[in-house]
Amino acid sequence: MREIALHLMDIAENSAAAEGRNICIEVHEDLQSDLLTASVTDDGRGMDAETAQRVLDPFYTTRTTRKVGLGIPLLKLAAEMSGGGLSLVTEAGKGARVEARFRHSHIDRMPLGDLASTFLALLVSHPKIHWVFIYKGIDKNGNVDNFEFDDTELKNELGDMPITEPEILMFVRGLIEEGIQASALQTTA
Amino acid sequence: MPAIKSLEELKRVREEALQKKKMKAAPGNVQVIVAMGTCGIAAGARDTMKSVLNFIETNSLSGVTVTQTGCIGMCEQEPILQVIFGDQPKVVYGKVNAEVAEQIMKQHVQNGMPVKDYVLPI
Numbered sequence: 001m002r003e004i005a006l007h008l009m010d011i012a013e014n015s016a017a018a019e020g021r022n023i024c025i026e027v028h029e030d031l032q033s034d035l036l037t038a039s040v041t042d043d044g045r046g047m048d049a050e051t052a053q054r055v056l057d058p059f060y061t062t063r064t065t066r067k068v069g070l071g072i073p074l075l076k077l078a079a080e081m082s083g084g085g086l087s088l089v090t091e092a093g094k095g096a097r098v099e100a101r102f103r104h105s106h107i108d109r110m111p112l113g114d115l116a117s118t119f120l121a122l123l124v125s126h127p128k129i130h131w132v133f134i135y136k137g138i139d140k141n142g143n144v145d146n147f148e149f150d151d152t153e154l155k156n157e158l159g160d161m162p163i164t165e166p167e168i169l170m171f172v173r174g175l176i177e178e179g180i181q182a183s184a185l186q187t188t189a
Numbered sequence: 190m191p192a193i194k195s196l197e198e199l200k201r202v203r204e205e206a207l208q209k210k211k212m213k214a215a216p217g218n219v220q221v222i223v224a225m226g227t228c229g230i231a232a233g234a235r236d237t238m239k240s241v242l243n244f245i246e247t248n249s250l251s252g253v254t255v256t257q258t259g260c261i262g263m264c265e266q267e268p269i270l271q272v273i274f275g276d277q278p279k280v281v282y283g284k285v286n287a288e289v290a291e292q293i294m295k296q297h298v299q300n301g302m303p304v305k306d307y308v309l310p311i
Contacts, residue, residue: 001231010230017259071227114235121238125225125257157199166249167206169242171199 003113004038007075011040011098016126018044024132029185031104031140039099048092075100082106116177123151124163137185145183149176210251219253219298224269226260232267233286240287244294253298266309272297283309
């Protein structure tokens with residue numbers, strides 16, 4: 001995986017699989033402190049301490065189809081290679097939070113990638129989950145730009161109208177793409 | 190926060206969609222399922238999904254359900270896409286990049302004819 005946005009999608013799929021009903025994805029780009037932080041927080045079933053330790057191991061997986069998982073260890077490695085790290089905070093029955101930190105200017109830091117596509121794909125494919133997407137950019141002069149998308153109002157308004165109806169899809173895609181574009185830092189590809 | 194900027198607009202869009210949905214729904218109920226396990230995502234499932242959504246949007250295709258599934262054990266065939274067309278049995282496709290997804294949307298989802306070249310023998 002060559003984008004942070006793809007890793008976030010992978011982690012968020014874990015959250016959905018852990019029966020998270022509320023999932024929040026948050027990305028902070030902070031050029032002042034030269035840090036890129038990306039996190040996924042859910043209220044799913046969480047993990048006990050032993051399992052939490054094991055998911056950092058590439059040879060652990062909940063898959064029944066083969067013996068390697070790799071999602072979280074790969075992100076951890078990517079973060080560590082760019083002067084950052086990964087933390088996993090979780091408790092059985094109490095959800096989980098995965099946070100990856102990168103040094104923003106590090107030459108080995110993978111690009112943030114297409115956040116809008118990640119958000120839209122998750123929103124569409126898990127209609128029953130309450131999604132919150134937050135992007136925050138802080139430039140070198142300390143100017144802050146925010147994009148926050150909480151799907152509560154959208155879903156209230158839509159009622160039983162599926163999000164995959166073409167007109168709705170166009171509207172929601174526009175909303176997310178424009179929101180992220182408007183607040184993305186100029187340095188971000 | 191831009192989400193509110195256009196609540197009024199959303200109401201209007203929803204009304205329009207409702208009207209159009211009555212007029213031209215996809216034939217029967219069509220379900221498109223994209224595999225989004227780690228293997229799927231790494232192989233390009235997000236682009237596949239994007240292509241599916243893009244097709245729905247540009248062709249104003251109503252009545253298609255798009256969902257996801259995890260790894261189904263054929264990681265080497267990812268990205269995997271499945272189509273359930275009305276009451277016909279599920280068709281599983283392998284190595285579905287954005288272009289192939291568009292072809293499947295056009296031929297199978299819109300017109301009911303599976304794209305044989307990419308069907309996986311299950």
